Amino acid sequence: MTRPKKLSAAEADARLSTLHGWTRTKGKLHRTFTFTDFSEAFGFMSRVALAAEKLEHHPDWANAWNRVTVDLSTHDAGGLTELDFRLAAEMNRLAEE
């Protein structure tokens, strides 16, 4: 699969303005998702894992009980690409189910 190219800061900020709940922090897309308990948080992570495999694009993340903290970037491109915005939008969709 052809990997998408790195977006400029201006392009990334334009994309970010339509993406609920995320910030651009240290060149990465960042969001903390909070659930009712560990089971909900881990269920979310399981669903995201399947989506990430399909996209061949994977989050850097951490789980603490009911919280999942996420940083997205494209390691291969050394910055943010279309893939990070696609995965972020998919995570929002899966969190709000």
Ligand code: H2B
């Ligand atoms: N995930 C992320 N976040 N960045 C990458 O550059 C990346 C990835 N590369 N998942 C993918 C896997 C690549 O190594 C494989 C070969 O598709």
